[in-house]
Amino acid sequence: MSSIAASTLVSVPPASTKHANESHIGRRCAEFHPSIWTDHFLQYASHSHSSKVNHSETVQHVETLKEEVRKMLVPTNEKPSISKVELIDSIQRLGLRYHFESEIAEVLQQTHKQYVQNGHLILDSDLCFLALLFRLLRQDGYLISPDVFSKFTDGEGKFSERVSNDVEGMLNLYEAAHLSIHGEKILDEAMAFTSTQLHAITKTVEPNTFLAEQVHNSLRQSLHRGIPRLEARKYISIYQLRPSHSEALLTFAKLDFNVLQTLHQKEVAEICMWWNSLDVARNLSYARDRIVECYFWILAVYFEPQYSLGRLILTKMMAVLSLIDDTYDAYGTIDELTIFTDALERWDICCLDDLPDYMKLPYEALWNVYDEMDQYMRKEGREYSISYAISEVKKVARAFMREAKWLNENYMPTTEQYLETAMISCCYSLLSTVSFFGLRHLATEDMFKWVTSQPKLVKVSSLICRAMDDIVSSEFEQKRGHVVSVLDCYMKEHGVRRQEAIEEFRRVVSNAWKDMNEELLRPLEVDRPFLMPPLNLARVMDVLYKEEDNYTHAKGIMKNSITALLVDPVPV
Numbered sequence: 001m002s003s004i005a006a007s008t009l010v011s012v013p014p015a016s017t018k019h020a021n022e023s024h025i026g027r028r029c030a031e032f033h034p035s036i037w038t039d040h041f042l043q044y045a046s047h048s049h050s051s052k053v054n055h056s057e058t059v060q061h062v063e064t065l066k067e068e069v070r071k072m073l074v075p076t077n078e079k080p081s082i083s084k085v086e087l088i089d090s091i092q093r094l095g096l097r098y099h100f101e102s103e104i105a106e107v108l109q110q111t112h113k114q115y116v117q118n119g120h121l122i123l124d125s126d127l128c129f130l131a132l133l134f135r136l137l138r139q140d141g142y143l144i145s146p147d148v149f150s151k152f153t154d155g156e157g158k159f160s161e162r163v164s165n166d167v168e169g170m171l172n173l174y175e176a177a178h179l180s181i182h183g184e185k186i187l188d189e190a191m192a193f194t195s196t197q198l199h200a201i202t203k204t205v206e207p208n209t210f211l212a213e214q215v216h217n218s219l220r221q222s223l224h225r226g227i228p229r230l231e232a233r234k235y236i237s238i239y240q241l242r243p244s245h246s247e248a249l250l251t252f253a254k255l256d257f258n259v260l261q262t263l264h265q266k267e268v269a270e271i272c273m274w275w276n277s278l279d280v281a282r283n284l285s286y287a288r289d290r291i292v293e294c295y296f297w298i299l300a301v302y303f304e305p306q307y308s309l310g311r312l313i314l315t316k317m318m319a320v321l322s323l324i325d326d327t328y329d330a331y332g333t334i335d336e337l338t339i340f341t342d343a344l345e346r347w348d349i350c351c352l353d354d355l356p357d358y359m360k361l362p363y364e365a366l367w368n369v370y371d372e373m374d375q376y377m378r379k380e381g382r383e384y385s386i387s388y389a390i391s392e393v394k395k396v397a398r399a400f401m402r403e404a405k406w407l408n409e410n411y412m413p414t415t416e417q418y419l420e421t422a423m424i425s426c427c428y429s430l431l432s433t434v435s436f437f438g439l440r441h442l443a444t445e446d447m448f449k450w451v452t453s454q455p456k457l458v459k460v461s462s463l464i465c466r467a468m469d470d471i472v473s474s475e476f477e478q479k480r481g482h483v484v485s486v487l488d489c490y491m492k493e494h495g496v497r498r499q500e501a502i503e504e505f506r507r508v509v510s511n512a513w514k515d516m517n518e519e520l521l522r523p524l525e526v527d528r529p530f531l532m533p534p535l536n537l538a539r540v541m542d543v544l545y546k547e548e549d550n551y552t553h554a555k556g557i558m559k560n561s562i563t564a565l566l567v568d569p570v571p572v
Contacts, residue, residue, distance in 0.1 A: 027286075030330040034281065035289040036555055041272045041566070044265035055262060058255055065252035066099055072246070073103045080111040082129055089132060090246070092139075093223070094239060094253035095232025098304045108140050121148040127169030135176040139224070141522040146180070146187050149173065157186065159193040167201055170194045171214055178224040181518045182511070195219075210241040225513070225542040227300040233257065233564050254570045263305055264566055268295045271315050280323065283361055287326040293554050294319040296562050300543075301435055301536045309376065310438010316369045317434050321396070321427050323362040328400040329483070332359070334408045337401060344397040347390055366393070373437055385437065388448040392430040399425035403483040415489040422486065423462040426469065428537050432458050435533035442529060450526055457519040460512045461534040467505045467512070468545040473552070513538075 072087060088104055091097055097104060111133070115123045121130060121144060130148055137144050152163050163170060174194035180187035198215055205212045217234055236253050239245050275291040298315045328337055336356050340363070343351035349367055352360055370393075374386045399421045406413060413421075423429075433451050436443040451458060467486060474485035487501040496504075516538060520531060543561070544550040550558040 027331055027333065028329075029286060030288075030326065032288045032326075032330075032552060033555070035291070036559060037272075037292045037562075039272070039276075041265065041268045041292060042276075044269040045273065055259070058259055062252065062255045062259055065248055065255065068248045069096070069246075069252055070100065070103065072249075073100055073107065079114050080107055082125075085111065085129070085133055085136065087246075087249075089136060090239060090249060092136075093231065093235040094249065095229060095235075095303075096249075096253055096256060099256075105140070108137060108142075112137055112142050116142070116144060119143055120145045127152055127163060127166055128172050131169060131172035131176045135172065135179060135224075138176070138179040138517075138521075141520060141524060141528070143521050146176075146184050146190075149186055149190060153186070153189070157189060159189065163193075164197045167198075167205065167211060167215070170197055170201075171211075171218060174198060174218060175223050178222045178513075179517050180514060181521070182514050208241070210238065210243070213238045213241060221543060225539055227539050227543050227561075228536070229299060229303045229565055230543065230561055233570070236570055251572070254572045258569045258572070260303065260305065261566065261569055263308065264299060264303070267308060267311055268292060268566060271295050271312065271319075274316065275319065278361060278365055280361075284323060284326075284358065286331040287323045288552060290322060290551060290554060291315075291319050292562060292566070293551055293558055294322065296558070296565065297540055297551070299565065300540045301431075301533050302438060306440075307438045309440075310435060313369065313373055313376075313437055314431065314434050316372070318427075318431060320362060320366045320369055321430070324366065324397075325400065325425075325427075327359065327362060328404050332404070334404060337404050341397050341401040345394055347394070373434070377437065380440065382441075382443070382445075384445050385443065385448050388452050389430070389434055389437075392433045392452060395424050396427055396430050407483045412484055412492055413489055415486060415493050418484065418486055418489045419463070419466065422466045422470075423459065426462055426465045428462040428465045428534070429454070429458050431537060432461070432534045436530065439529055442527070447526065447530055451530070455525065456515065457525075457531060457534045460515045460519065461538040464509055464512050464516075464538045465541050467509050468541045469549065471502055471505055472545050472547065473549045 069091070073084075073091070084107060088107060091100060091104065115121055115133065116137070121133065123130075125133075127149075134144050134146065134148065150157075153159050163173075171194070173190050177187045177191040177194065180191070198219055202212075202215060202219065205215060217238060221231070223231060232253070236250070236257065239253070240250055271294075272291055280287060280291075281289050295311070295315045298311050298318060301314065302310060327340070332340065336359065339354060339356070340359050343355060343363060344366075349364070352364060355363055370386065370390065373389065374383065377383050377385050402421050403425060405411070429452070433448065436447055436451060439447075470485040470487055474487055486505060487498060490496070490501045490504060491498060494501075516535065519525070520535065524531065544557060548556075550556060
C-alpha cells in the first residue's frame with residue numbers, strides 16, 4: 001500500500017443540510033442529531049505532573065492488592081471449596097480476570113475434575129451453588145449437563161414452588177440459563193420460571209440490599225449477554241453491599257477500574273483529535289457524528305491494556321465505516337455510489353480523482369486507516385494480514401451497493417436474499433477480522449483465514465446484529481426512504497403483520513444465542529482469545545439495541561454507559 005499521511009486529507013466543501021435536501025438530485029436526509037460530547041474528551045490528552053504522581057502511587061497499590069488476591073486464589077491440593085468458586089465469580093464479575101487467567105483456569109480445571117463425571121455434576125448441594133458452578137464451568141467452555149437441576153422440578157418438568165423461596169438460587173439459575181444450547185428444555189423452563197418469579201420478587205424484596213440490587217441488575221441485563229466492562233462497573237457498586245465481601249478485592253477492583261479508565265480516556269482523547277482533523281460535522285453533515293460512541297463500542301470488544309493499539313485501529317475503522325454506511329444509506333445518489341463502490345473494488349488511491357468531492361474524505365480516511373494497519377503489521381513481519389482486511393471491506397462495499405440498488409429499484413428481496421447481504425453490510429465480519437490486528441503475535445495467517453471463511457460464530461454474531469438492529473431501527477429509517485428491513489421481507493413473504501415478524505426475529509435472536517453458546521464449548525475451533533471479539537460484538541447489540549438504536553439516538557443508554565466507563569471514576 002502507498003503511504004498517505006493523515007495530514008494530507010483533502011479539503012472538501014461541506015455537505016450542507018440545504019444541499020442534502022435538494023430534491024432535484026434525489027438525496028435523502030436522515031437528520032441525525034449532532035455529537036453530544038463535542039470536545040469533552042480532549043481534556044484527557046495531557047495530565048498534570050501531580051496527577052501522574054498520584055497515578056503511579058495508585059498503580060503500586062494495585063500491584064500490592066493484586067498479590068493479596070492472588071494468594072487467596074492460588075490452587076491447593078484440597079478440593080476446590082464453595083468459597084473458592086464464589087471468589088472466582090466475584091473476580092470475574094469485577095472485571096479482574098485478566099490479571100489471573102492461568103490461576104482461574106487451573107482452579108476451574110480442578111473443580112471440573114473433582115465434581116464432574118461424564119459431563120454431569122456429581123455433588124449434592126443447594127440450587128444456589130449448583131447453578132453458580134454450572135454457569136462458571138459453562139462460561140469456561142465445559143459442556144456440563146443441566147440435568148442436575150431436574151431434582152428441583154416436579155414429574156412434569158416444571159420447577160417446584162419451593163424453589164421460588166430461594167431468591168439467590170433462582171438468580172443464579174436465571175443467569176445460568178442464558179448459557180443454554182439447543183435441546184436443553186430444562187434450561188428453557190428455568191429461564192421462563194425464574195424470569196417470572198424474579199420480576200414478582202422485585203416488588204417485595206428489601207431495597208438497596210446486595211440481593212435486591214443483583215436481582216434488579218440481572219433482570220435489566222443478563223451477565224452473559226452484557227458488556228463485560230459495563231457489568232464490572234455496575235458490580236463494584238453491588239459487591240460492596242454484600243455483607244461478606246472482601247475489602248481487599250473490592251479496593252483492588254475500584255483502583256484497577258480507575259487505572260484502566262485513565263488509559264481509556266487517553267485513547268479516546270487521541271481518537272477525538274484524529275476525528276477533529278477530519279472535521280466530519282462540517283464536511284459530512286449528513287452523517288452520524290459518533291466518534292466517542294464508536295470508541296465505546298470497541299471498548300466492549302476488548303478493554304484490557306494490551307489491546308490498546310487494537311482499540312485505536314478498530315475505532316478508526318468503525319468510525320469511517322459509519323460515514324460510508326451513511327453515505328450509501330442517507331445521502332449518495334445511485335450514480336455516485338456506483339463510482340464509489342468501483343473505487344473501493346479497485347483499491348487505488350488514484351481513484352480519489354474520480355470521486356465527487358464529498359466522497360473523497362471517507363475514501364481517503366479509510367485508505368489511511370488501512371495504511372496505518374499495514375505499517376504496524378510490516379514492523380511485526382505480518383504484512384500478509386492486510387489483504388484479508390481489504391477483502392472484507394470490498395465485501396461490505398458490494399453489500400452496501402446491492403442494498404442501494406434495491407432501494408433505487410424499489411425491489412423487495414426474499415428474507416433469505418436480504419439476510420445474505422445484510423449480514424455482510426452490518427460490518428461485523430469486517431470488524432471481527434480487524435479486531436485480530438489487536439491480538440498482535442497471536443494472530444497468525446491461519447487465524448485470518450479462519451475469521452474470513454464465514455465461521456459459524458461470526459455468522460451468528462452478524463445475525464444477532466442485523467436482526468436486533470432491524471427490529472428497532474426500521475420505522476425510523478423508512479421515514480427517510482431506506483432499504484427494506486428483514487421485517488418487511490418476512491411480512492411480505494409470509495403475509496404477517498409487523499408485530500408477528502418482530503416476535504419471529506426475537507426467536508431468531510434467541511436461537512442465535514444458543515448457537516453462539518455451542519460455538520464457545522470445548523473442543524474449541526480456535527483459541528479462546530479469537531472467539532471473544534465476535535461474542536463481545538453480539539453483546540453490544542443486546543445492551544444497546546433492546547428498545548431502540550442507541551448508536552443513532554445516543555442521548556440515553558449510550559450516553560449513560562459512556563459516562564460510567566469514560567467520565568466518572570469509581571469512588572474509592
